[in-house]
Amino acid sequence: MSSSFALDGLVVEVNEATEKQLVQLKGIGSKTAQLIIQERQRAGAYRSVQEFSARIKGMGKKKIEKLLQQGMRVNGQATFTVPSVEKSLRSATVDSYVSSSKKEETAEGKMMYVRPKQLSP
Numbered sequence: 095m096s097s098s099f100a101l102d103g104l105v106v107e108v109n110e111a112t113e114k115q116l117v118q119l120k121g122i123g124s125k126t127a128q129l130i131i132q133e134r135q136r137a138g139a140y141r142s143v144q145e146f147s148a149r150i151k152g153m154g155k156k157k158i159e160k161l162l163q164q165g166m167r168v169n170g171q172a173t174f175t176v177p178s179v180e181k182s183l184r185s186a187t188v189d190s191y192v193s194s195s196k197k198e199e200t201a202e203g204k205m206m207y208v209r210p211k212q213l214s215p
Contacts, residue, residue: 103165104118104119104164104165105165105167106118106119106164106165106166106167107167107168107169107170108130108134108140108146108166108167108168109134109139109140109168109169111130111131112131113127113128113131116130116131119161119164119165119166120160120164121157121160121161121164122161126150126152129150129151130150133149133150137149139169140168140169141169142168142169142171143158143162143168143171143173143174143175144174144175145168146158146168147174155174158174159174162174
């Protein structure tokens with residue numbers, strides 16, 4: 095059985111689903127369904143499965159894959175892809191350099207601007 099086909103023909107789009115529709119998926123109870131709806135109302139529609147996973151506590155890769163097999167869809171997507179490690183590391187390195195060269199937050203919560211360290215030849 096392919097994971098792209100929902101079991102029993104059930105398809106639940108999290109950006110449109112009611113609490114009653116969400117709890118039909120094994121692994122989503124009433125509390126989680128309410129959290130999904132509240133987060134959707136607070137920050138808008140989920141744009142991807144990865145974004146849904148990041149915004150909803152307890153939605154790891156394994157749980158989401160099981161939900162997708164049951165018919166859950168996020169913005170029409172039915173697959174969970176993890177960005178390549180190299181790309182993630184590259185962007186994290188660039189982001190940390192940019193943020194460290196512009197400003198740092200002190201323990202007291204105040205922002206102070208610092209110069210990037212000079213590399214000696």
